[in-house]
Amino acid sequence: MRAARVAICAVACGFCGGASAENRPLPDLFDITGVAPADTLNVRSAPDARAEIIGELGPEATDVEVTAIQGGWGRVNQGERSGWTAMRFLSRQDETWIAGAIPPALTCFGTEPFWSLGFEGQDLVWSDLDVTTGMAAAEALGGAIPGDVRRGLVAAGDRIEIHAAISPGTCSDGMSDRAFGLTAAIIVDEGGGPRLLHGCCSIAP
Numbered sequence: 736m737r738a739a740r741v742a743i744c745a746v747a748c749g750f751c752g753g754a755s756a757e758n759r760p761l762p763d764l765f766d767i768t769g770v771a772p773a774d775t776l777n778v779r780s781a782p783d784a785r786a787e788i789i790g791e792l793g794p795e796a797t798d799v800e801v802t803a804i805q806g807g808w809g810r811v812n813q814g815e816r817s818g819w820t821a822m823r824f825l826s827r828q829d830e831t832w833i834a835g836a837i838p839p840a841l842t843c844f845g846t847e848p849f850w851s852l853g854f855e856g857q858d859l860v861w862s863d864l865d866v867t868t869g870m871a872a873a874e875a876l877g878g879a880i881p882g883d884v885r886r887g888l889v890a891a892g893d894r895i896e897i898h899a900a901i902s903p904g905t906c907s908d909g910m911s912d913r914a915f916g917l918t919a920a921i922i923v924d925e926g927g928g929p930r931l932l933h934g935c936c937s938i939a940p
Contacts, residue, residue: 762916782808802916845934906935
């Protein structure tokens with residue numbers, strides 16, 4: 736078996752210091768706040784209080800991934816759909832993007848062919864159809880500038896070589912109506928020559 740190098744670069748522009756919610760980097764994780772214990776927070780089909788309700792979030796929901804903000808509404812994924820919920824009931828978490836670290840729940844995935852890249856504990860795991868390859872924990876790079884969520888990650892593994900670039904932007908998995916906030920381009924070589932794959936990423940647990 737041969738050692739593999741995995742390089743992951745995540746890019747998202749913006750600075751947190753003193754910025755409003757709409758100007759801070761996205762995607763980010765939020766917790767529900769200000770919703771009565773017996774009530775729920777509606778998820779609507781459009782950023783409009785009159786739009787169709789397509790789902791709901793519980794009053795104690797946490798780790799809600801917001802991928803875009805428009806006029807006081809945040810775009811979230813609900814089941815197989817993308818919807819909008821009122822930002823006044825969402826409180827942004829402070830430590831989603833930590834300098835020198837990757838969000839621990841980061842997962843990237845694609846179709847045609849199916850593949851995924853994510854974390855199990857501190858280890859990276861690559862899955863390509865029926866083949867799953869574990870890769871050791873790696874050093875994360877980037878984030879020295881406050882609010883800059885660009886990241887790099889280098890790791891070692893076996894029988895596979897991967898280089899991935901992850902950047903902000905609306906992304907569809909091609910199989911649902913969900914809208915993700917990160918896109919991925921991955922070059923993978925599993926011994927048969929390099930392949931270029933495209934997909935989406937999420938930071939939600």
